[in-house]
Amino acid sequence: MLHIYCPYCEEMREEEEFSYSGEAHIVRPKDPKSLTDDEWGDYLFFRTNPRGLHHEMWHHSAGCRRYFNVTRDTSTYRIYETYKIGEKPIVTGEKS
Amino acid sequence: MTNMYTPLHHITLPDTVADAGIVMREDKLRGHLNLRGNPEDQAFTETVAKVLGVALPLQPNSSAEIGSTCIYWLAPNEWLLLVAAGTQDQVEADLRSALMGQHFAITDISSGQTLVNLAGAKLDELMMKSTVYDCHSSHFPVGKVVQTTFAKTGATIYKCTDGSFDLVIRRSFADYFFLWLKDASEDYGLAVI
Structure with missing residues (x-):
């Protein structure tokens, strides 16, 4: 079981209280009508499926019922950080 | 009130069990009200504090109590008000009139x-x-x-x-x-x- 820090409850909680909600930081196109079908399809349906670092959304469904972001390694399940919606991740995998 | 049943009204167990652990x-039938609003909006928090007589708990996982009213923190912008049975309509009306024109939501969820x-x-x-x-x-x-x-x-x-x-x-x-x-x-x- 994962132990996840909820940035709103400010506590470590059991994975059982959360549900996974897919890739984070997907921005809705400002003008959907100007997109081609391929571009719109990419926005709606296609997600990256990386092995390694992944920024994803989680929902604290049995707790405060808020969405937040998690940086997790998909091969080791290690969680590097959790942060509120609207914030930027610190761990990005890019060398600074 | 005559036709109101509590969710656990059907339970029949002896009320005295020797050495019950x-x-x-x-x-x-306690009154349950769900209150939502912006905790950073001082006008909102001050008005609520004035009506309820106690400040909203703003720290995560905290609560506040005054008399028979208990306030639970549910989320950064959401609270549960537990008020004495039968007083929820009055408390809701008081909050509504005091918060008139502000950005807030209050819902009576007592029956839920x-x-x-x-x-x-x-x-x-x-x-x-x-x-x-x-x-x-x-x-x-x-x-x-x-x-x-x-x-x-x-x-x-x-x-x-x-x-x-x-x-x-x-x-x-x-x-x-x-x-x-x-x-x-x-x-x-x-x-x-």
Whole structure:
């Protein structure tokens, strides 16, 4: 079981209280009508499926019922950080 | 009020079990109000504090109490107000008129959930097998509020001054909750008062 820090409850909680909600930081196109079908399809349906670092959304469904972001390694399940919606991740995998 | 039934009204258990390790008491027909608003909006927090007589708890997992009113922190912009049975309409109306024109939401959810108090010598053991949250007193001080899972349902758990727990459970899960409680406390003895 994962132990996840909820940035709103400010506590470590059991994975059982959360549900996974897919890739984070997907921005809705400002003008959907100007997109081609391929571009719109990419926005709606296609997600990256990386092995390694992944920024994803989680929902604290049995707790405060808020969405937040998690940086997790998909091969080791290690969680590097959790942060509120609207914030930027610190761990990005890019060398600074 | 004559036709109102509490979610656990159908439970029939002897109210005196010798050496019962767990004692359950339903706080019947208590008023439950869900309040939402921006905690950073001073006009909102001050108005609410004026109407209720106590400031909204802004720290995560905290609560505030005044008389028979108890306020639970549910999320950064959401609170549960527990008020004396039958007074919820008045409290809702008071808040509505005081907050007129402001950005807020208040919903009467009294009929959707119920408050159950669990006490007894075997309470720690019962909580350990019922919820994934660590309810030990070193981790769960008096006045703390936690929303978590309880068996296969959810509960809002509050630690009372006497060391017992108040649980807010959904009406639709009340029957399941009680069956779980009955089963989980079989070794300890369960009394319903």
